[in-house]
Amino acid sequence: MNLFKLKENKTNFRTELIAGLTTFLAMVYIIPVNSAIVSNTGMPIEALITATALVTIIASGFNAFFANTPVAMSVGMGLNAYFTFAVCGGQKIPWQSALGAVFISSIIFLILSFTHFRLWIIRNIPKDLRLAICAGIGCFITFLGLSQMGIIVHNKDTLVGIGNFGSSHVLFGIFTLALIVFFWAIKLKGAFIFGVLISSIIAWIFHIDQAQFPTQLFSLPAFDSTSGLGVIFLNLDIKSALNISMIPIILTFFITQLFDSIGTITGVGERGKIFDDAKNGEKKLGKTLMADAAGSTLGSLVGTSTVTAFVESTTGVESGGRTGLTALVVALCFVLTLFLLPLFKAIPANAIYPVLIMVGILMFMEVKNIDFKDEAIAVGSFFTIIMMPLTYSITSGFAFGFLTYLLIRIFKRQWDKINLGIVVLSLISLGNFLLIALQ
Structure with a gap:
């Protein structure tokens, strides 16, 4: 060794x-x-x-x-x-x-x-x-x-809405999510896989979503x-x-x-x-x-x-x-x-997709470390975060974020806080929108 x-x-x-x-x-x-x-x-x-x-x-x-x-x-x-x-x-x-x-x-x-x-x-x-x-x-x-x-x-009226909470498929997914969150909250090691396996066993027993034992x-x-x-x-x-x-x-x-x-x-x-x-x-x-x-x-x-x-x-x-x-x-x-x-x-699908939500929660928790007192950081971070799900694109999210960050710095004439990295990524972001416009 x-x-x-x-x-x-x-x-x-x-x-x-x-x-x-x-x-x-x-x-x-x-x-x-x-x-x-x-x-x-x-x-x-x-x-x-x-x-x-x-x-x-x-x-x-x-x-x-x-x-x-x-x-x-x-x-x-x-x-x-x-x-x-x-x-x-x-x-x-x-x-x-x-x-x-x-x-x-x-x-x-x-x-x-x-x-x-x-x-x-x-x-x-x-x-x-x-x-x-x-x-x-x-x-x-x-x-x-x-x-x-x-x-x-x-x-069709509001773009998105609440699903059918009378569906066993939806209710089973919510149950799995609650189970995973519970295991995570009590700091159980392997919380995700245990949540998936326990909910799968329940689905197999009661044939939820036509699930069957392997x-x-x-x-x-x-x-x-x-x-x-x-x-x-x-x-x-x-x-x-x-x-x-x-x-x-x-x-x-x-x-x-x-x-x-x-x-x-x-x-x-x-x-x-x-x-x-x-x-x-x-x-x-x-x-x-x-x-x-x-x-x-x-x-x-x-x-x-x-x-x-x-x-x-x-x-x-x-x-x-x-x-x-x-x-x-x-x-x-x-x-x-x-x-x-x-x-x-x-393993049924709705025993798996709740993991996406839990991972999303853990990733979103990083907002606690963002300095929202800085206007450029606040605006750039806001557009980065909100535009990813709204445009269904990670690319568009950070493109909006870097461009708005650069604009606020320019508007406030904070030239000392603009560096080559920000300029390069902002130009790339602008190029992304030009490519979309030309398609």
């Missing part, structure tokens, strides 16, 4: 094992949730279950050995919803082309990970706007979760080319993703992954003082970001949307995890999920 330098990091095998198991329980929900969401693109759910597990294993394992940090990685929540409902559903872009866009954005991120670009971003983009993007994505995926559960529906719990991983991994593996379309109309989508994947990665990885590191070492801290941070980018590039090849560091890694860090051994334990635990295909397939 000297490979992970346990003594140097003031930890031991038992502590790292417990930390890895804790992180696994906190994030295993990603298998059924991501698969159910992305299957709306037309990709087989069997293939997605296998792909999600495989990418989590490889990305977390790679980070364990390459960066030696306790950061587990998997398919990013928020971006998988954007990939499915906004890109493939809203813009009618084939999932093959969307995967091509993920690949291009990940390659750009990977290349820039070898430079000081990430530090330039941290120094030039106000932290408040980065927090607003996180909160906005939280609103966006909460809106998606509520609509998929049937709690809010389309209304006829078997275990099966071999689905690698076949009929409905398994073979359908989506290396099936991305990079050529079509190079179309000029795909630029806003690529930028959304890139910028969101960048902010998400920096925020999550530094946040996890702060909990365990992992990057505080003056000698190796910066190196560890850089390597973890590289592993994040490499995992996302791999994910697009395997057939998943953007891969990123998981904030649930904080549960492992709080349990004492300090090295890559924690991430390796997570990877090994996810190997078991490759053989649980029948179980994951049997």
